Amino acid sequence: MSDLLYPPSAHPVVADAMRLLELVREAPPLTHCITNAVVTGFTANVLLAVGAAPAMVDIVGESELFAGVATGVLINLGTPTPEQRAAGLEAAAGAVAAGTPWVLDPVAIGALPVRTEHAQRLVEQRPTAIRGNASEILALAGLSAGGRGVDATDSPDAAADAARLLATRHGSVVAVSGPIDLITDGERVFRVANGHELLTRVTGGGCALGAVMAAFLGAARGTRLSPLTAVTAATLFYTVAAERAAARSAGPGSFAVAFLDELASTTADDLGAAARVELVATPIVEAVS
Template identity: 70%
Template structure:
């Protein structure tokens, strides 16, 4: 890690504030997500204090995106109706200035979702979340991974993430052993988390929904999109650490993650965060 990075004080503080706001005024979080993870995603949002709504029907998705606090579009199982609903919801969110997150699951390797992801990223999401292989593929720098599995680490996708952020005005979050979040200039790295997150179906997908919730909460408070996405990542990965301490394996971890999200305290965030923040010298860091 570059010596241009320093421990971040701002991100844990913003995270603690936004976590409090999420619980005091639950953001209505509109999710168009894949069939495998719908229940888990809703439970993650409920556990942290947000209000989930799984609205993925053509004719309703655009309407609901206009009234939601935040929107997630996840391409895990893109049926024909869900593909149309995703485009409708993105247009509705843009019309109402609703922040939205694109999760381009398994792009690069599979043609239908790859084409859809290209259309959606062109609609300028507030944030894009994926593993390194997905971010590389979305930026045109790689062929994707094996489905949802990443074949690259997060730092391998830094250039691609910066490119996407600059071209489309989005915050780009790359999930990995160390999560990397950038707006094209600033770079945040979060080293919290636990490998058991990769052993639970929906571990990454639910994080995208949490980002949408925190972006919704940030609209009415003093936090920008980079800070909101980083805050969601920090809450989620820190909760994973708490859950892993008492888990016997993936099954008890999944249940424990919900309990940890419900029980995590803003003071835990500021005390236990492992966050480093680039000062804006991205070109020097890349050398």
């Protein structure tokens, strides 16, 4: 994390993030997750800590219905069994029909054929947001064959063009996770400099962020706040909590515990004081040169 690059920011998105955090805690958004077997418990605990109400409904015959009832939906492809693939397609259809915001997390696509084909079917349904590491975003855009599994082998900035392409093509907000997170709606690009390397040493560190995005998108419904703002707000809150947790951790085990505590205790004011974000109006490769 380049500490000097981004001083605590006064960009209006920070005030919006503070407001959204309060909204999440005032009226816990029912967040419907179809996620992978590795991180399902951690993801539910992250949502509970944030103040949202998780529901992991990944059963065929229930997912479509529930996506219409939920406030936000996450579809994560980490361990896409046939049952989960069918339930994911149901959930996407239910979310689209009901206007429920939904997040697609195309875990480890590119090299792995089953999930790659599944991700392509889902992205055609125009997810509200797409979250992945650079390799996954490049693969989803058709610009690379992906990394080795969940291992990110490209930097977020390297995926900036792919992110904008995906955003424009599918009407989605695209978030590329990495040391500096990049979030775009195809026109505007936010870069978030908060976070900590320990987040990559806990399984679900990325996957659970997708769930928090779904919660914040849900909380933003009926407000003037855009999906771009909601996804950026979720990223800011999540990565600020990670920084605070890392400051009192001895390793990945104690970090995961402190992270859940911080997700529950970090206030809107804490968030405002620590947020480091910039809006990049022009293509990122020029903006940073």
